[in-house]
Amino acid sequence: MFMKKILLSCTHAGFGGVAKYVIDLAEMLSASKQYEVFIAVGNDHNELLPKMQERAKQVFLVRNLKRSLNPVRDFLAYLEIKELLKANRFDIVHSNGPKAGFLFRRVCYELGIPNIYTHHLVVYKQFRTMLNPLYRELERMASNWCNKVITVCEAAKRELCRDRVTPCEKIEVVHNGLKNADPRYSKEDARKKMQIPSDSFVFVSVSRLSQPKDPVTTLRAFAKLKAECRWSNLFLFFVGDGPYRMRMESIIKNERLDNQVFITGFQQDVELYLAASDAFVLSTFKEGFPISILEAMKYSLPIVASKVDGIPEQVINGENGFLFEPGNVEDCCTCMKKITMNDELRKQLGSASRRLLLERFMLEKNFVRILDIYREVLRGS
Numbered sequence: 593m594f595m596k597k598i599l600l601s602c603t604h605a606g607f608g609g610v611a612k613y614v615i616d617l618a619e620m621l622s623a624s625k626q627y628e629v630f631i632a633v634g635n636d637h638n639e640l641l642p643k644m645q646e647r648a649k650q651v652f653l654v655r656n657l658k659r660s661l662n663p664v665r666d667f668l669a670y671l672e673i674k675e676l677l678k679a680n681r682f683d684i685v686h687s688n689g690p691k692a693g694f695l696f697r698r699v700c701y702e703l704g705i706p707n708i709y710t711h712h713l714v715v716y717k718q719f720r721t722m723l724n725p726l727y728r729e730l731e732r733m734a735s736n737w738c739n740k741v742i743t744v745c746e747a748a749k750r751e752l753c754r755d756r757v758t759p760c761e762k763i764e765v766v767h768n769g770l771k772n773a774d775p776r777y778s779k780e781d782a783r784k785k786m787q788i789p790s791d792s793f794v795f796v797s798v799s800r801l802s803q804p805k806d807p808v809t810t811l812r813a814f815a816k817l818k819a820e821c822r823w824s825n826l827f828l829f830f831v832g833d834g835p836y837r838m839r840m841e842s843i844i845k846n847e848r849l850d851n852q853v854f855i856t857g858f859q860q861d862v863e864l865y866l867a868a869s870d871a872f873v874l875s876t877f878k879e880g881f882p883i884s885i886l887e888a889m890k891y892s893l894p895i896v897a898s899k900v901d902g903i904p905e906q907v908i909n910g911e912n913g914f915l916f917e918p919g920n921v922e923d924c925c926t927c928m929k930k931i932t933m934n935d936e937l938r939k940q941l942g943s944a945s946r947r948l949l950l951e952r953f954m955l956e957k958n959f960v961r962i963l964d965i966y967r968e969v970l971r972g973s
Contacts, residue, residue: 596683596970598627601696603659603689605644606637607832607858608800609768609883610689610712615640616771617686618647620959627966632676634658634669634692639858652676659691661723666695673699684708684966690715690727694734701737706969709734710742710766713880713901714751732757739969742962744768744881745902764965767905768881769955773890773946775867782867792825793932796869798862798887801834801855804878806898806919811840813875813924815847817932820925826852826932828873831865833857866891870938871931877918879903889949894941896927906953912944 598621602614614631621627631648633641634657645651654676656669673695677685685707687696693709700707716727735741735758742764743749749765752758783790795814799805807830814828830840830853837855844853859865862884866872872888874897881902885895889906895913897903907913914927931938 595626595628597630597681598966599630599632599677599680599682599685600648601632601685601687601692602634603657603692604634604636605639605641607639609880611640611644612883613710613712613768614688615643615647616955617959617962618644619771620955622647624963626963630680630682632673632692632696639860657692657695666691670695670699674702677703677705684970686710686966688712690731694730697734697737706972707738708740708742708965708969709738710744711748711752711880712744713878714748716757717751717878728755728757735759735762738762739972740764740965742766742965745905747901747905748880764961766958766961766965767953768883768886769953769958770883770886770890770949771955773950773954775891776863777867779867782864785864786868788827788868789825792827793823793871794869795826795828795871795873795928796831796865796888796893797828797873797875798831798865798884799874799876799882801830801832801836801840804876805834805836806875806877807832807836807840808843809875809898809919809921809924810873811843811853812921813873813928814853815843815849816921816925817928818847818849818852820929821932828853829865829869830855831859831862862887863891866893869893871896871928872913873924873928874898874903875916875918875924876900876903881906886949886953889945889953892942892946894931894938894945896924896931906948908944908948912941912948 600614602610618629621629629648631644632652635653636658654672656665685700687693688710716724741758749763753760872893872895876898879901885906895907898918899915909915916923916927
């Protein structure tokens with residue numbers, strides 16, 4: 593059977609949900625035998641580049657494609673992308689992330705190439721900045737340059753429709769999903785490997801330590817919980833890195849939490865930390881549909897998370913975890929305490945987490961919908 597050539601693009605290959613999404617999608621597209629998969633990516637960060645190279649026929653590095661806004665460099669990236677798309681006859685392009693999404697959509701529109709864009713979050717809502725009106729208008733323009741827009745949660749679709757940025761009929765909601773639900777480690781093996789006492793209670797948080805994430809709220813909530821409970825075997829692992837790290841290390845020192853709170857930096861084997869944990873915490877001011885929560889659900893962890901954007905579509909308050917108001921330390925601490933103090937509740941919430949993952953958020957099920965969208969776009973081109 594003749595395979596169509598598809599190009600997946602994203603802004604960088606660093607740790608994060610967008611790059612993981614592209615990697616998983618590339619693997620499933622290749623396995624389907626319907627598409628010959630190529631990836632184009634900027635070279636800002638490249639930690640996950642080897643995985644992209646394993647799963648695509650070829651990975652193109654766009655040297656000037658970077659996350660930060662720079663008109664000169666962005667124009668050079670636009671020229672690179674145009675040259676790339678002219679030199680390769682792709683049947684369809686699927687771009688991801690704001691910067692790659694804008695530039696690839698523009699070039700595809702100029703060259704008449706069918707293309708799709710996935711919103712992993714709504715960029716003009718991500719940060720509080722005076723540039724948000726500009727970002728909103730740029731997204732409104734770019735929405736006219738593509739055939740379909742995918743959002744990873746219903747909340748994002750509502751925002752784009754309400755703000756009249758993208759025509760509602762052009763938007764399809766396809767939740768993020770996990771490719772594999774089989775745990776790599778048992779809790780016993782993970783704790784033995786990490787030298788964590790078996791009678792400990794362990795919280796884990798997986799995210800970048802930078803805005804719009806809010807790891808400081810999780811840290812302060814844990815400090816409050818620790819002071820109220822006065823337990824010696826209560827631990828918190830932050831798996832990630834970023835500019836908030838120095839501030840967090842100062843808080844850890846001042847609160848005398850050096851032996852209870854650990855910042856691991858970015859880790860290739862995140863599953864080891866999830867397997868060793870009893871509960872997952874994510875405090876953030878802005879989010880799309882975080883894969884980190886899905887990965888925690890894989891390990892039957894109850895979830896404590898900010899009530900923002902797509903998270904309430906993953907975390908049903910009181911069923912598989914608890915939601916708290918963003919930035920509210922007291923609220924976050926209360927949620928953490930509920931799980932810490934009640935073993936039976938923790939087990940019920942954890943079991944519900946895994947059940948919801950298997951029922952709603954497996955990539956194979958969602959992948960079928962993405963293939964349908966591709967076929968629809970190709971038929972109409």
